[in-house]
Amino acid sequence: MKISFNWLKEHADVGCGANELAGMLPRLGMDADSIARLGPAFTGVVTAEVLSKEKHPAADRLSLCRVSDGLMTYSVVCGAPNVAAGQKVPFAKAGAVLPGGTLSKAKIRGVESEGMICSCKELVLEGDASGIMVLDPSTKAGQDFAALLGGSDSVLDIEITANRPDLLSHLGLARELSVCLGFPMKAAEERPLREDAGLRSFPVEVPSTGECPRYVGRLIEGVAIGESPDWLKTKLKAVGLRPINNVADITNFILMDTGQPLHAFDADLIEGGRIVVRFAKAGEKMTALDGRDYDLTPECLVIADASKPVAIAGVMGGSATAVTTKTKRVFLESANFSPVTVRRCSQLLRLRSDSSYRFERGTDISAAEGASRSAASLIQRLCGKAVAVSPPLDVYPGKKEPSPIRVSADRINAILGSDFPRDEIRRAIEAVSARTQGEGDALTVLAPTWRGDLATPSDLAEEVARILGYDRIPSTVPTSALRPTEELRSCAVAGKARSRLAALGLHEALTYDFISEKHASLLEVPEDRWVRLANPLTEDWTVLRPSLIPGLLQSLRRNIERQAESVRLFELGKVYSRDAAGVRERSHLAGILYGPLAPAHWKASKEKTGLFEAKTILADLLSGVSGLEWTTQARDGGFAGEDLLLPGSRVFIRNASGPKGLSCGCPKGLSFGCPKGLSFGSVLGRLGILHPKLARAWEVDREQPAVFELDLELLAGASSGSKVFRPLSPFPSSWRDLSVVVRQDVPYGEIEAAIMGLKLSELDFVQLVDVYSGKGVADGLRSLSLRFVFQLPDRTLKDAEVTAAVDRILAELKNRFGAELRK
């Protein structure tokens, strides 16, 4: 809301400057976004007459002038070639504040100059800057030159919160300053009006359903349309409005002055000479004053004549009935429309105006008649010599008073936690509403008609706090029962996963929840599972992400573009899919590993990050955040999301105690668990090398990124209880390193499972220490070197016992896989 400081001062004795006022507004709940200065940017410049001109004794190009402001005569050195005796000029006396600085007396080539005769340039005015400004010879000397040019003004751009439509006018703001800062209000300007009792307004028909609670109409005849006087144009320009013609300018002026939107129609273009406020019929169209055509819908309240809409109620008038230079008769509307009706229509048509902005927030219903009267008075004064104005037709069927608010000083102190004296609270409330009755402890407050936001004791508490100062309310820390805060399991698991992954050398990324359709289809998620946006911001952001991988790929790509060699990122976030029940929102965790394990460094290995680094990370992560037993399963089984991974590199993280196998028959989807038994579905996530088609699509295919993604909710749900200490054996362990030769296609996982399946109590653990194929091992076979560690908790193992256990293992491996001990 633009507020002209000069205009504001017409309503209240503002006891400070514009800058100072702007500084005080935040305490009242307003923000001055900016202050612009309008008009002459100088003070202390007066009109003066050049009495004489002589040559400067010491400089050829300077002259010595005597200048009079009507009271005194000054000696002035002037450098302008065009100065001459008898001229009327703008004269800056010592002490004048000019855009370039404050002027003081100065000696110029040995002669003192008591001021300066000004050019356009020094005053930052438009015009010929080659010499001094020469004013009209009839100009009287001694006038303030800035005032002569129309004076200067400051325009404050003030942000008004949505609950205070009453501040969207100069009068309203003045009233607020008077309530909160005590600036006295000035008497309203007299606006006499001669009503012509013989003249009748058009009849007005309003719906009974409350969309138009009040409608004041007047017919005005004999208007002469023309330009507005300068004072009016200046005011409108100050608040950013373009002057149009005298009648339109007057309606805009009243809007900005009082906050009441008005509209003037050319009465001769209103068919049938009557006004009907109604909803638009399907198919009706109207060209509005902005020149655009609008397709009206039955949600739009319109002002219509006998046959067609002539205005969109509370939003904008139609161009067909606009006041033009030809207009002789005006129908003046000053109405009150329901906020919801105006807002719905304004949004539907995507058409906003100063008028709709105020109506949708709520205007003062009681102000409609007064505004109509003020506008009519101004039209009578400014728009022709013989303007006849009809008495108002005021359609105001359900006159409503605000409900009284019952409140006590104690109640207000109880809400605020303050200790304001009762009489101070009462005075503050009385400042807000003169209609306050009762004694300090039982007040009945009738809010002013313009304060529709005041309805409850809480509202009044805010008023009291605002007026008395938020800073006067004490700071106290609430006492509360001592009880432990509740741990939120999902947050705790997420927190631990984050710190674990960071400790493992991954940086945490945050990426957007929106992806493009192109990327969604690359993930091969079926389209019927996409969650699309109804009003996407851009084409790249139309679908909610079904996986965290696209965002990580985007981040990886950016880092590669910025010449990062080695990138390891993870993200915890939501993924979305659609099913019969609506939107499924799941918490996922994903990571991406790319490039060398370490930066190029004299101590570092040159090894690339790959599948097994991802496994290392997941193993540690899972052991940290979940008590779950888990295994990896390599077989491809038509399972959800496998298209993301390079065939042959796919690893699924399976809950070891869940159902065996991966093919649960569920549709391809996003979460890894089986929707039928989510809490203990068999698959928690996947890892592998990113499928090259995705690496190519995101242009990250110089190396092969490894990726992993887990369902964090399954992980959190599967967490175990507390751990139990396992005693440390004081007895020595025995080690045996053995190499067995097996077929290449026997997965190691099965070999280890077979060994563990023997459940040998002597065997503490087994570790794969080498994998070899080549010279000495036949084609199609590989040698696996295993380290077996045997130990018992209660005694030292005998050599024969260890040998017997090794023999059992070898027999089992031979039996199951045809494995032979390597010679």
Place this chain on the structure above:
Amino acid sequence: MATSDWLASFEAAAAAIGAWDPSATPTLEALEAVRVEYLGRSGRLTEALKGLKDLPLEDRKLLGPRAQSARAGLEERIARRRAELESRQDLSMEKSGVDVTLPALPALRGRLHPVTLMMGDMTRVLGLMGYSLAEGPLVETDWHNFEALNIPAHHPARDAHDTVYLKDLWRQGTAVPEGAGSPPLAGGGPLLMRTHTSPVQVRTMEKTKPPLKIVCPGRAFRRDAVDASHSAVFHQMECLAIDRGVTFADLKGTLDVFMRALLGQSTRLRFRPSFFPFTEPSAQVDVNCLLCGGKGCPVCKGSGWLEMLGAGVVNPNVFKLAGLDPEEWTGFAFGIGIERLAMMKYRIPDIRLFYENDLRFLDQFDEDIL
């Protein structure tokens, strides 16, 4: 053994020991050989000492101390030489000239995102103040995001919440209106991406009886074009306390404690009147500029204050909408933008940096010691 034999072998050993020049023994290994030769399990001196017991008592009395002192003397000389050699060995690294200024391999250590760190700091402080974590979905209903927070359909306060709606997805139990897909306006209907973390307030009130104190950090979404200071995805933290007799003064005190713990004890707060439909009275809370400390600088536009968060006393209407008795229950709530605070704290000029995940950016942040 005859004393003379014993004496002959002892004298020979003693003479050899006497002739031994420790400084001629160049290494610890050679020194150990000397020790073994004389003092080992079957060393020459050890043997002599063992042989003493076979001598007549008179001789033993005479020769015993000599043998003991010879051993002690040798042990001391060996120990002294060992110390010399060891200290010489300790200097060997210096002599070999290892360049200790060669760079060590940086630890393979990741970092948490500054948004996570900031939210962690906040929830840690509030956790100590008795606030429990609460969460809610990011896909929300109009009811939870707006209506129940006293923001009815067509309220101008919705202007501040440019909302992303989901296509063809409606709250369960709501009939899909005709023409769904166009920006839906009818009350109740469309699912949306939550525009603030405040719906978690509503969800908590639905399932938890007061008194309660919760903190809800998380993502929120606005249909804002992305630029240096706007992001369509951002993070907020909402805090809600409901109890009997909670006041605006309690809100002030809580925020005082919270912000000082977060930003330092010299932090000062300024409460300004503001408007949020779900609180009354409402306040905009400023802190003294983190950059200039309140003197005024370009960051705070010369005011000395930075707009930090929105807060207020829970509007009784919100309690009514949640089915709680507003005569019995009172509360306060505040909400703070995480990126905005992080931008001020770390002087990050552009909000987009939070979502680019440039490693050079992420590398700069670590857990603060509050």
